[in-house]
Amino acid sequence: MTNGIHHTTGITGDAQANVDFYADLLGLRLVKRTVSHNDPTTLHLFYGDAAGTPGTLLSFFAWPDTAQGRRGSGQATEIGLTVPLESLGDWVQHFLSRGVNFSGPTRDGDTSRLTLEDPDGLPIVLVGVPDARAGQTWEGSTVPTAMQVRGIHHVVFWTEAPQETGAVLERHLGFRRVGEQGGLHTYRTAASLGHTVYLRDTSGFWPSAGGVGTLHHVAFRTANAESEQALLNAVRAEGLEVQGVREHGYFQSIYFREPGGSLLEVATDRPGFALDEDAAHLGERLVLPPELEAQRQDIEVALPRVALPGEARLPARDLDWVHRFQPGTSGLTLLLLHGTGGNETSLLALGRQLAPEANLLSVRGRSLEEGAPRFFRRFSATRYDQAHLVEEADALAQFVEDAAVLYDLDPGQVIALGYSNGANIALATLARHPSVFAGAVLLRPVMPFEAPPPTDLGGLPVLVLHGQRDPFLPLAEPVTPYLRRVHGDVQEERLEAGHELTDQDIAVTSGWLREQAQRLAVRS
CATH class of the missing domain: 3.40.50.1820 (Alpha/Beta hydrolase fold, catalytic domain)
Incomplete structure (x- = not known):
């Protein structure tokens, strides 16, 4: 079993615009800038709370000038972020002052929601929750403590096999089904930050196509390598396509396709992002796996450069x-x-x-x-x-x-x-x-x-x-x-x-x- 959502991973075509949205507009902390372990020419950015706590993490692969993706079946299509309910009016004013397009607020039970898109078109929903459980707020954020994002609230999967996808959530990932309305199946976990997974029945809809503005995968939390291995064995016994354990340095992972086609990851909570950086300076420099350190100069020169809020940034000109x-x-x-x-x-x-x-x-x-x-x-x-x-x-x-x-x-x-x-x-x-x-x-x-x-x-x-x-x-x-x-x-x-x-x-x-x-x- 897992303990809720660990992180999401999306694809951005413009790394600087991505930083401007998540670190500046939303006030998240850039807790790690590194590279994809599969491709060291790909910049990999992680945002989260002050400590980079699992359950608060959004990550992005920077693929400049990649084609726009297409939302469809077999893909996660939306991220919900928890904010204090009483802060939603402040968020409305914040977005208006920045000239940001959004919709809402709308009511959904005891929550209120604001919906917007990031610069690549990925839907982001701020969910105002009463008595929101606090991630670790960060003094360096661009938004006041009382408004800060507390972590991931939900993700939405589009699937042509909602029953089969739901069975994986229940049997292996620690979620329980709590209802269905209008083709939207709701699953929740009581563990961690109380994450929710929505399954939208998209039977007969076109398949997804990966690219800019889409989610590459969603990762779920597990306590340690032993529980991860047990889950790997259980999923493999079910006949699902599973990739073996990968060591990412900050956590280790397995990956598998659920019956609806979405790529899922199961990641360990530890050792976490302070492994190779002072916790006070997370995300301020490019961190490379030890085996790539000798190639740092070659890697750095090829990666997109990004500047945090308030930092001087390299010029970028729109030419033909x-x-x-x-x-x-x-x-x-x-x-x-x-x-x-x-x-x-x-x-x-x-x-x-x-x-x-x-x-x-x-x-x-x-x-x-x-x-x-x-x-x-x-x-x-x-x-x-x-x-x-x-x-x-x-x-x-x-x-x-x-x-x-x-x-x-x-x-x-x-x-x-x-x-x-x-x-x-x-x-x-x-x-x-x-x-x-x-x-x-x-x-x-x-x-x-x-x-x-x-x-x-x-x-x-x-x-x-x-x-x-x-x-x-x-x-x-x-x-x-x-x-x-x-x-x-x-x-x-x-x-x-x-x-x-x-x-x-x-x-x-x-x-x-x-x-x-x-x-x-x-x-x-």
């Missing part, structure tokens, strides 16, 4: 290209352009390794090929859509100019660094708009133009690195002669490598970039 900006401490800016199938995070760690003090402006290609981002369309592996190539090269040049203004970058110190398809769009942009760049690094380029345009690079420095065993090397042969013909100051090297990047690429490129940074610093 999905991108990531990481400020540096020098005037140099690297424009990072990924290869086919990469994205705006793919080269961030490499960029920081190559030029530790540079600003990093990393861009996602806008053309999709079987779901894989590229910078321009192609008709075959070796034949490119010339009109689209020109169109995207021109658009990229405009993006660089706009970004320089909006991020206050020195436009005379922007160096393009592209790999494979990214090197090709860098070459195309350089050829059409040489004044946009102070130089370029082309890693494994080929000639993208069928008829390379005449231009004058005016001695612009360009580093070209080929792989001797690269199967695309024959297509790369025209690159350096073209660049020299249009007056580029080209350094070309052929490395003992294939199409992949090697330590030799890093050594040569970092040295070349140091030289360019010194040249640009003197010139500026």
Whole structure:
């Protein structure tokens, strides 16, 4: 048996907007910022009461620019949060003062409810409860103690099998059925904070689709590893699909699908979130599992940055290209352009390794090929859509100019660094708009133009690195002669490598970039 709800986990497309909603607007404490144990490139945020008590926790995976999910059968679709009943009027005033859309209050038995959506569209209900059991209130909250969220009140599951889903709640999760009205089945537990689970009968409704604005799973509490193992054995004996025990550091978990299709987790209460942080400073820094600590620099540079209420925040500009900006401490800016199938995070760690003090402006290609981002369309592996190539090269040049203004970058110190398809769009942009760049690094380029345009690079420095065993090397042969013909100051090297990047690429490129940074610093 479990002791109520441990936490919920949702998906956000905008980590900063998520923090602004849950930590600033609702006044919850960010008790842990870490990464997904399945994917260290995914930021994982936990909010709760002052101590991060199980039963008060909401967590979110940050998946930037992921498609919006769809609510449907086989999914939890709503979170209710307990607040003192007498505070509901204050919450109404709070939302009105912030210009937040909400509905209510509405009465439901002895409770009153306000309903709103978070920035990703996830329904959140504040439930005013008489004599609300207190989570640990927090002096650092943005809302007064008397208003603060006390914990999770309820979750709502949509299921085409309400009887079977309900049986799992009763047999394994410590809930009892207390009634049904209008297709909404109610289950409660007397343990913990008195959580409620509602099951909405959605027979014949469309299935859910995971994505931004949806709940990935709901976790239920259990006291220790022994009770968790007993529950695992019982659920497995019932024939449900169960994943083995996973150690998350702050708790250990099992996962299984209930008969209606929703993913459920059972998590232990201990050791809790103060395991590796001073309780007074929970959530103020990124905490990594010990095995990932050696990769901290690479992980941090690729994760979305978030600022708590009152903290200075990094600039984020709405431009026509999905991108990531990481400020540096020098005037140099690297424009990072990924290869086919990469994205705006793919080269961030490499960029920081190559030029530790540079600003990093990393861009996602806008053309999709079987779901894989590229910078321009192609008709075959070796034949490119010339009109689209020109169109995207021109658009990229405009993006660089706009970004320089909006991020206050020195436009005379922007160096393009592209790999494979990214090197090709860098070459195309350089050829059409040489004044946009102070130089370029082309890693494994080929000639993208069928008829390379005449231009004058005016001695612009360009580093070209080929792989001797690269199967695309024959297509790369025209690159350096073209660049020299249009007056580029080209350094070309052929490395003992294939199409992949090697330590030799890093050594040569970092040295070349140091030289360019010194040249640009003197010139500026």
